[in-house]
Amino acid sequence: MISGYLSSQQDFVDLINSYLFDKQGVLEIYLKGRPIELYVENGYIKGFYTETEGLKAEEINKKSLLLYSLFDILDNPSALFSFKNSLEREHHFKLEEPISAEELILQLQLAYQEFKSLLNLIITPYATIRVLKPFENMQNYEGRTFVSVILTSNETLISETRKLQELLRAGFLDIGQFSTPEAGKKIYEVDYVLKDLSIKNVNIFSVLESLVISKFTGFINIYDNYNNYELYIQKGKPIALYPHNFDFFDLILTPRADLAIDVVSMPEEIINKFILKHSNRKLISGLPDSFIELGKTFIGIIKSGFTGLLMLQKANERMYFAYDKGVLLASLLEGEKLKTCNADPYRDGFLVDLIPFEPMENFLEVMHLLFINVVYGVILRHSDQVVQSILYHLSSSDLFKVMEGSIYFRVDPRGRREEILSFLSFLLDVGYRILGKKKLEEELENSLHPYRDIFKVLEVEEYVEFWNEGAIG
Numbered sequence: 001m002i003s004g005y006l007s008s009q010q011d012f013v014d015l016i017n018s019y020l021f022d023k024q025g026v027l028e029i030y031l032k033g034r035p036i037e038l039y040v041e042n043g044y045i046k047g048f049y050t051e052t053e054g055l056k057a058e059e060i061n062k063k064s065l066l067l068y069s070l071f072d073i074l075d076n077p078s079a080l081f082s083f084k085n086s087l088e089r090e091h092h093f094k095l096e097e098p099i100s101a102e103e104l105i106l107q108l109q110l111a112y113q114e115f116k117s118l119l120n121l122i123i124t125p126y127a128t129i130r131v132l133k134p135f136e137n138m139q140n141y142e143g144r145t146f147v148s149v150i151l152t153s154n155e156t157l158i159s160e161t162r163k164l165q166e167l168l169r170a171g172f173l174d175i176g177q178f179s180t181p182e183a184g185k186k187i188y189e190v191d192y193v194l195k196d197l198s199i200k201n202v203n204i205f206s207v208l209e210s211l212v213i214s215k216f217t218g219f220i221n222i223y224d225n226y227n228n229y230e231l232y233i234q235k236g237k238p239i240a241l242y243p244h245n246f247d248f249f250d251l252i253l254t255p256r257a258d259l260a261i262d263v264v265s266m267p268e269e270i271i272n273k274f275i276l277k278h279s280n281r282k283l284i285s286g287l288p289d290s291f292i293e294l295g296k297t298f299i300g301i302i303k304s305g306f307t308g309l310l311m312l313q314k315a316n317e318r319m320y321f322a323y324d325k326g327v328l329l330a331s332l333l334e335g336e337k338l339k340t341c342n343a344d345p346y347r348d349g350f351l352v353d354l355i356p357f358e359p360m361e362n363f364l365e366v367m368h369l370l371f372i373n374v375v376y377g378v379i380l381r382h383s384d385q386v387v388q389s390i391l392y393h394l395s396s397s398d399l400f401k402v403m404e405g406s407i408y409f410r411v412d413p414r415g416r417r418e419e420i421l422s423f424l425s426f427l428l429d430v431g432y433r434i435l436g437k438k439k440l441e442e443e444l445e446n447s448l449h450p451y452r453d454i455f456k457v458l459e460v461e462e463y464v465e466f467w468n469e470g471a472i473g
Contacts, residue, residue: 003082003295005347012073015081016101025085029073030298034328036069039088043101047092053147062093064150064157066104067111074112080295080345107158114161121168122146122175130176141173188270188330190340193218193263199255207263208252208457212236218265219275222251224258232275232360234268238458239361242278244409246370253450264338270330273322276309276355280412284354292352294345302326311353314346365413367460368420370451373406375427378443380405382435391430399423 002019006012006029020027021043029036039047050069052060073079088094099107119125125147131138141149146164153160167173194202199222211220215236222229229248232240241248251259266274284292294312301310301323310321319341320332333341376395380388395402399419401410413420431440 003080003293003299005295006073006079006081009074012079013105016105019083020101023083023085025083026089028082028084028299030080030082030295030302031072031078035299035302037089037092039092040101041098044098045095045101045104046098047088047094049089049092053151055148055151057093059152060093061151061153061157062095063097063099064153064160065093066095066099067108067157068115068147068151070108071112071115074108080298082293082295082299111157111161114158114165118146118161118165121165125150128176130174131172132174133172135167135172138172141167143176188267188340190270190330190332190338191265192337193265195262195337196260197262198257199259199261200257202261204252204255204261205453205457207261208454211263212457212459216265217268217271218263219271221262221264222248223260223262224256227251227259230278232271234271236459238363238460240275240278240363241366242275242362244362244366244369244413246366246373246406246408248366249370249451249454252454269324270322270332272360273307273309273324273329273357274320274332275360276357277311277318277320277353279355279358279360281358282353282355284352287352289346289348289350289352294352297352297354298345306356308354308356311355312346312350313353314350319345360414362412362414363460365409365417365420368417368424369407369409369413371448372420372424372427374444374447375424375431376407377405378440378447379427379431379434382443387434394426395423 006015015027020040023043024041025039027038027040029038034051035049037049038045045066048062048066048069050065052065053068115125126145128143128145129141129149131142149164150157150160155163164173194207207220210216211233213236217234217236219233220231222231229245229251230242231238231248232242297310298321300306301321303326305326307324307326310323312319312321317333317335320334322329322332330340333339376391379391383391392402395407397410399410399413399416400407400423402408428440431443434440435443
């Protein structure tokens with residue numbers, strides 16, 4: 001098995017004409033997030049697989065589909081490939097007449113030139129056709145897209161494309177409706193609502209309130225040279241905070257002048273994959289490119305139906321590839337700014353992370369960590385040195401750690417909610433025994449008061465249900 005990159009038309013021509021001349025197996029090409037497979041025997045392509053553009057397999061002109069699927073390689077060469085010695089696969093479209101590698105290249109180049117000429121007239125192959133004047137078999141054209149006509153025609157792709165040009169120029173056909181080349185495919189975008197704005201120039205509570213009311217989906221990034229917090233919001237509701245640290249709330253209450261804020265909107269389908277960059281449960285973590293064939297990885301993701309995130313890191317940049325069941329949803333480039341991209345994967349000098357999907361919501365756990373620290377602080381203010389020393393040791397576990405008078409999570413708290421609530425109940429019981437119920441309630445009310453505005457703005461009253469149900473005493 002070999003794999004590599006295609007970065008020019010000549011790379012593709014050389015691969016088909018030279019390497020495959022005496023081989024038998026399947027050439028898999030990963031092109032703009034979709035796979036193309038060619039089954040080859042001794043230089044002849046006998047079968048293939050690619051997307052059917054929404055058409056039924058039985059109505060497709062297989063040879064036309066084969067040529068059409070390879071146009072992107074000539075248009076904007078940027079692909080990964082892998083070749084494996086194997087037999088033809090069941091899902092392959094079988095060509096009635098195998099085509100030699102040389103003939104494939106020749107026909108592909110000719111068909112592509114005719115196709116570009118047609119595009120000059122119609123803008124996009126997904127535009128629908130309107131018949132202006134009657135002609136033979138005009139019923140095969142009215143209301144259909146140009147691409148569906150080309151791929152279902154009994155004529156060759158070249159012949160049908162030329163015919164469409166002639167009908168358009170002679171006034172028999174016109175465009176009924178324009179649509180984009182991605183018609184029928186959902187496009188996911190990333191948009192900056194705010195970018196690198198000093199937090200002193202913005203009312204953070206107004207921003208949060210606006211995002212909640214508008215049912216915003218995306219994330220807020222608050223950062224300086226030392227801190228970088230990302231609050232993930234889905235349909236106006238905060239779902240996760242990374243790192244999982246309650247200090248974030250104090251950062252909002254008393255924002256420093258050196259803090260900056262980004263607000264980035266992102267579709268729900270992408271946000272639940274992008275957040276995986278914070279996961280510690282990785283199939284591959286920080287693997288140098290010298291140990292991995294990226295082409296095989298991309299193709300393996302497709303074939304295995306992988307759902308999750310592939311992350312490549314080089315210098316100060318990161319590339320993210322979000323997948324759902326093997327389908328690439330979006331590729332994102334994070335440097336000075338996060339954006340969608342069609343950039344080539346890095347060729348060398350990068351690190352690889354492969355992260356399978358898992359729920360990453362942790363905001364409830366972080367809220368409870370805040371409550372734990374509120375109770376812990378009250379106890380410390382009203383206890384002697386012996387009690388404080390005992391409590392310090394009891395607060396250190398495989399889940400919690402004590403640092404500079406505050407309690408933090410030692411590890412990822414997801415899935416350990418019962419332990420967290422149990423420890424909170426323990427601290428409340430200690431506080432009750434030291435202060436009594438009334439005094440403890442007063443102290444907790446005073447300590448939580450500064451955070452009430454945050455709870456209200458974020459509409460997270462359900463997260464303080466533990467308190468409302470009378471957990472004290």
